[in-house]
Amino acid sequence: MTTPNSQTILDLHRPGATSALFHSVGPASAPQAPAFTHRRKVIGLPEVAEVDVVRHYTRLSQESHGVDNGPYPLGSCTMKYNPKRHDALAQERGFAAAHPHQPETALGGVWELYERLQAMICEVTGMDACSLVPAAGAHGELAGLLMIRAHFRHAGARRPVVLVPDSAHGTNPASAAMAGFECRIVPSDLRGRVDLAELRAMLTPDVAAFMLTNPSTLGLFEDQIVEIADLVHANGSLLYYDGANLNALMGVVRPGDMGFDVVHVNVHKTFSTPHGGGGPGAGPVAVKRALAAHLPGPVAQRVEGVACPLVPGPQSIGRMKSFHGHVAVLLRAYGYLRTMGAAGLREASMHAVLNANYLQHRLAHILPPVYRQFCKHETLLSGEKLNTSARQFAKRLIDYGIHPPTLVGAGCVYFPGDLKSAMLIEPTETETKASLDYQVGIFQKVFDEDATDEALVGSAPLSRKIARIDLNN
Numbered sequence: 001m002t003t004p005n006s007q008t009i010l011d012l013h014r015p016g017a018t019s020a021l022f023h024s025v026g027p028a029s030a031p032q033a034p035a036f037t038h039r040r041k042v043i044g045l046p047e048v049a050e051v052d053v054v055r056h057y058t059r060l061s062q063e064s065h066g067v068d069n070g071p072y073p074l075g076s077c078t079m080k081y082n083p084k085r086h087d088a089l090a091q092e093r094g095f096a097a098a099h100p101h102q103p104e105t106a107l108g109g110v111w112e113l114y115e116r117l118q119a120m121i122c123e124v125t126g127m128d129a130c131s132l133v134p135a136a137g138a139h140g141e142l143a144g145l146l147m148i149r150a151h152f153r154h155a156g157a158r159r160p161v162v163l164v165p166d167s168a169h170g171t172n173p174a175s176a177a178m179a180g181f182e183c184r185i186v187p188s189d190l191r192g193r194v195d196l197a198e199l200r201a202m203l204t205p206d207v208a209a210f211m212l213t214n215p216s217t218l219g220l221f222e223d224q225i226v227e228i229a230d231l232v233h234a235n236g237s238l239l240y241y242d243g244a245n246l247n248a249l250m251g252v253v254r255p256g257d258m259g260f261d262v263v264h265v266n267v268h269k270t271f272s273t274p275h276g277g278g279g280p281g282a283g284p285v286a287v288k289r290a291l292a293a294h295l296p297g298p299v300a301q302r303v304e305g306v307a308c309p310l311v312p313g314p315q316s317i318g319r320m321k322s323f324h325g326h327v328a329v330l331l332r333a334y335g336y337l338r339t340m341g342a343a344g345l346r347e348a349s350m351h352a353v354l355n356a357n358y359l360q361h362r363l364a365h366i367l368p369p370v371y372r373q374f375c376k377h378e379t380l381l382s383g384e385k386l387n388t389s390a391r392q393f394a395k396r397l398i399d400y401g402i403h404p405p406t407l408v409g410a411g412c413v414y415f416p417g418d419l420k421s422a423m424l425i426e427p428t429e430t431e432t433k434a435s436l437d438y439q440v441g442i443f444q445k446v447f448d449e450d451a452t453d454e455a456l457v458g459s460a461p462l463s464r465k466i467a468r469i470d471l472n473n
């Protein structure tokens with residue numbers, strides 16, 4: 001464990017220090033820039049030797065944990081490894097050097113990319129039409145809900161309510177509220193699934209949509225999804241699929257076939273785009289034919305074999321994003337989908353589910369699963385056997401190079417039942433068996449520490465510059 005160095009670049013200032021390359025370039029030999037560009041006063045930039053600049057920023061880059069540093073079993077986030085070849089693809093000059101103000105006719109490659117990727121996302125989700133432009137999962141949710149609102153407005157119906165299960169990701173009720181809906185929470189039953197009797201009672205004529213994630217954020221598949229879809233549709237309402245995380249079901253089952261009408265997907269989770277730290281990502285939204293006219297633009301189409309932009313109709317919800325959305329992010333997703341192929345996607349999901357069940361099984365004696373059954377791509381483990389809390393336990397993992405899992409329970413996210421302390425673990429398919437076994441070993445080690453040395457776990461992490469940003473946590 002090294003002692004963290006807390007120097008800033010300003011602390012490294014040494015008058016006269018400079019780069020190896022430019023030390024001989026004084027004012028006399030410098031090319032003459034026009035006078036109006038000359039600086040009028042000294043602005044106090046730090047003078048630092050080039051090698052120290054490189055060391056400083058390399059050190060900083062190593063102080064934050066990423067999937068390239070170690071395991072990152074952060075539930076609901078799908079922190080899988082992102083093959084570097086997709087970064088190279090995103091740096092292709094034709095895309096990287098394109099200017100958003102180029103005339104549409106000079107952006108043929110972008111339209112080609114969009115048309116192909118739209119079709120792939122429709123294929124994976126079982127939908128008919130797609131717009132790639134929303135900038136993140138929550139943005140895709142907002143787009144989907146605005147489309148649902150437009151759908152009912154054009155039909156002359158007043159439906160101001162959206163239903164959300166109590167296990168939903170926090171963005172679901174937030175997006176519903178932002179789109180102008182009143183949000184009502186549907187409780188889960190003892191199996192962690194949507195309580196059908198409650199749902200039936202809550203499906204009143206003012207309900208526009210029911211938002212669902214399947215498998216849910218508890219890692220459980222809603223096995224009554226066909227009944228749920230029938231109930232929702234019989235009420236004249238629409239079914240929204242939060243597909244932020246498709247990692248459990250690619251090539252196995254499709255939201256469209258389960259009866260969903262609108263879906264957003266996070267390419268920065270499922271389709272192997274780097275994420276964390278706030279972006280950028282992309283949250284394409286896909287719909288059944290009946291809703292296609294409401295998609296946000298720009299949408300690509302193919303006319304006589306040539307990909308080009310579709311002129312948005314009057315029922316489109318309009319633009320969600322300047323220019324074309326996050327082209328480089330979508331390019332990475334395209335690279336991933338092409339390299340995996342249909343069989344590869346299915347295999348990835350199979351392994352994601354296998355890995356989660358392997359961890360659930362190997363950890364059951366110290367962190368028992370909250371719902372004692374097979375999980376999908378993630379598993380909810382209870383901290384009931386811990387001396388301290390799941391939060392304390394997770395903090396100690398940082399000292400062993402493992403990112404803490406998602407914490408759920410008191411003070412974190414609203415959670416069904418009286419669960420006090422639990423964590424949601426999602427290993428993803430890209431971790432090897434050796435890595436999973438290493439993680440099991442570390443979890444065991446921290447569990448043993450927790451039993452004998454509560455203080456050690458209580459003050460963790462010990463190896464980081466900042467242990468707790470929020471001192472109450």
Ligand SMILES: *Cc1c(COP(=O)(O)O)cnc(C)c1O
Nearest residue numbers: 076136137138169171213242244
């Ligand atoms: C991550 C996630 C979201 C939100 O996606 P962002 O890209 O962070 O906005 C929504 N729902 C679920 C289930 C998620 O896991």
